[in-house]
Amino acid sequence: MIPSKNKRTSSLCPECRRTIEARLFAQGDRVLIEKECGKHGRFEDVYWSDRQAYDRAETFRFDGEGLENPRAKVERGCPFDCGICPRHLSHTLLAIIDVTNRCNLRCPICFANAAAAGYVYEPSQEQVRSMLINLRSNRPVPAPALQFSGGEPTLREDLPELVRLAKTLGFLNVQVNTNGIKLSQSPDYCGALKDAGMDTVYLQFDGLTPDVYQFTRGRDLVEIKMKAIDNCRRADMRSVVLVVTLVKGVNDHQLGDIIRFAAANFDVIRCINVQPLSFAGRVPKEELKERRLTITDFMARVEEQTDGRIRAADFYPVPSVVPLSKAVGVLTGERYPEFTAHPHCGMATYFFLDEGTIVPINRQVDVDRILEAMRAVHRTASRGHKVLAKGRLLMALRHAKWSLLRKYLWPLLKTGSFEALSDLHYRLIMLSAMHFMDAYNFDGERVRRCVIHYAVPDGRIIPFCSYNNLGYREEIEKTFGRPVHAARSDHAHP
Numbered sequence: 001m002i003p004s005k006n007k008r009t010s011s012l013c014p015e016c017r018r019t020i021e022a023r024l025f026a027q028g029d030r031v032l033i034e035k036e037c038g039k040h041g042r043f044e045d046v047y048w049s050d051r052q053a054y055d056r057a058e059t060f061r062f063d064g065e066g067l068e069n070p071r072a073k074v075e076r077g078c079p080f081d082c083g084i085c086p087r088h089l090s091h092t093l094l095a096i097i098d099v100t101n102r103c104n105l106r107c108p109i110c111f112a113n114a115a116a117a118g119y120v121y122e123p124s125q126e127q128v129r130s131m132l133i134n135l136r137s138n139r140p141v142p143a144p145a146l147q148f149s150g151g152e153p154t155l156r157e158d159l160p161e162l163v164r165l166a167k168t169l170g171f172l173n174v175q176v177n178t179n180g181i182k183l184s185q186s187p188d189y190c191g192a193l194k195d196a197g198m199d200t201v202y203l204q205f206d207g208l209t210p211d212v213y214q215f216t217r218g219r220d221l222v223e224i225k226m227k228a229i230d231n232c233r234r235a236d237m238r239s240v241v242l243v244v245t246l247v248k249g250v251n252d253h254q255l256g257d258i259i260r261f262a263a264a265n266f267d268v269i270r271c272i273n274v275q276p277l278s279f280a281g282r283v284p285k286e287e288l289k290e291r292r293l294t295i296t297d298f299m300a301r302v303e304e305q306t307d308g309r310i311r312a313a314d315f316y317p318v319p320s321v322v323p324l325s326k327a328v329g330v331l332t333g334e335r336y337p338e339f340t341a342h343p344h345c346g347m348a349t350y351f352f353l354d355e356g357t358i359v360p361i362n363r364q365v366d367v368d369r370i371l372e373a374m375r376a377v378h379r380t381a382s383r384g385h386k387v388l389a390k391g392r393l394l395m396a397l398r399h400a401k402w403s404l405l406r407k408y409l410w411p412l413l414k415t416g417s418f419e420a421l422s423d424l425h426y427r428l429i430m431l432s433a434m435h436f437m438d439a440y441n442f443d444g445e446r447v448r449r450c451v452i453h454y455a456v457p458d459g460r461i462i463p464f465c466s467y468n469n470l471g472y473r474e475e476i477e478k479t480f481g482r483p484v485h486a487a488r489s490d491h492a493h494p
Contacts (some may be wrong), residue, residue, distance in 0.1 A: 056462025
C-alpha cells in the first residue's frame with residue numbers, strides 16, 4: 001500500500017537512461033510515479049490508474065530468494081548489473097531466447113528487428129544449446145519454460161530442431177512466439193513443430209478487424225491469424241495463446257470481442273495475454289498522457305465489454321499463487337517454481353464455459369480461502385506436522401464448488417506435478433495482462449523481482465524490462481550479429 005506520498009524506488013531518466021530516484025504517490029483514485037533528472041527535468045506518469053486495485057495487489061507481495069548461482073557481480077548497481085546479479089529476488093520462470101532478429105513484417109510498434117538494429121542477430125545451434133544448458137543449470141529451480149522468440153523465429157529453417165533440443169534438455173513447456181504468417185501457410189509445418197515438442201503457440205493477435213493491424217503491424221493480417229489458428233487445429237495443436245498488444249484508441253474497444261472469440265475457439269485457445277503498449281524512445285508529455293494504458297484500465301474495459309461476466313475483482317496478481325507452490329513443496333520435499341514477480345507486474349484470472357456461457361473461476365472457487373488454506377498447510381508442514389497438513393490440504397477442496405474442478409485441482413495440490421497442472425489448464429482459458437515497463441514508468445523494485453529472463457550467448461541471463469530498456473539488446477545484437485548489408489550478401493534477408 002501507499003502510506004504516504006514518499007514510497008521510494010529507483011527509476012530511469014527517459015532521456016539519458018541514468019538511474020534516478022522516484023516516488024510513488026496517490027493522487028485521487030490513481031497512483032503516479034514521479035522523478036526528476038538534474039539535467040533533463042521532471043517526469044510524471046500513471047503507474048496504476050486505480051488506487052484500490054493497487055492496494056489489493058500489494059497484499060499479495062512475496063519476495064523470492066533469487067538464484068543460488070547468479071552469473072553477475074554487484075558493481076554498478078541495479079539495473080546495470082543484470083546477468084543475473086546476487087540481489088535479484090526471483091528465479092527464472094519463463095526464459096526467452098531470440099533465435100533471430102530477422103522478420104517478415106515491419107511492425108511500427110516493434111522494438112526487435114534487424115532493420116531497426118542495423119545487425120542480423122542469429123545465434124548458431126551450438127550457441128542456442130549453450131544458452132539452454134545455462135538456463136537449466138539455474139539453482140534451486142531450473143528454468144521450467146522456454147520461449148523461442150525474435151524477430152520472427154519461424155524464419156529459421158532449423159526451428160523444429162531447436163524445439164526438439166529444448167525438450168531433450170528438460171524444458172517442460174516450449175513456446176514459439178510468432179506472427180503466424182508461416183503457420184498460416186501450412187498445417188504440416190504446425191505439425192512438424194508439434195512433433196518436435198512445441199507445447200504452445202504464442203500468437204501475435206491484436207484484434208479482429210483490418211484497421212487494428214494496419215496500425216500495429218502495417219498491413220491487414222486478420223485472414224492470416226484465422227488460418228494460423230485453423231492450421232494449429234488441423235495439426236492437433238491445442239495450446240494457442242492470443243498475445244494482444246493493447247493500444248489506447250486502436251484496439252482497447254475489442255477486448256470483449258477477443259474474449260468471445262477465444263471462447264468460441266476453446267478447443268485450441270488456452271490463454272489471452274494482453275500487453276499494454278510500452279513506449280520506446282522520446283514521447284511528448286501530452287502523447288504519453290493520452291496514450292498510456294495500465295493494467296487496471298485493461299481490467300475495467302474487460303468488465304465493461306463483457307457486461308460484468310468477468311469483473312475487475314476476478315483478477316489476481318501473479319504472486320498470489322506462491323502459497324500453492326510453497327504448500328505442495330513442503331509436503332513433497334521438492335522445490336517448485338515460485339511466481340514471485342512484483343505484484344504490479346501482471347494480473348490474471350481463469351474462466352471456463354458452461355453451456356457456452358463464460359464463467360470466471362471465482363464463481364466456483366473461493367480463491368481467497370484456497371490461498372489462505374495453502375498458507376496454513378505450509379505453516380503446519382513446516383513445523384513438522386505433515387499428516388495434519390495433508391488433512392488441511394484435502395479440506396481446502398471444500399472451497400471449490402465445481403465437481404469437475406475438484407477432480408483436476410486435487411492431483412495438482414497433492415503432487416504439484418506439471419501433468420496435473422496441464423490437465424487443469426486444458427479445462428480453462430486464462431485471461432491475463434502483463435505490463436512491460438518503459439523508461440517513463442520504470443520501477444527498480446519490479447526489475448529485481450522479474451521472472452521473465454532473456455538468455456544471451458555470453459552466459460548472462462537478463463530480466464525482460466532491463467533487456468529492452470537499457471541497451472542490453474543493442475549490445476548483444478551488435479556483439480554477436482553481422483551488419484545488415486553483410487547478412488544480405490549471404491542471402492539472409494532481414
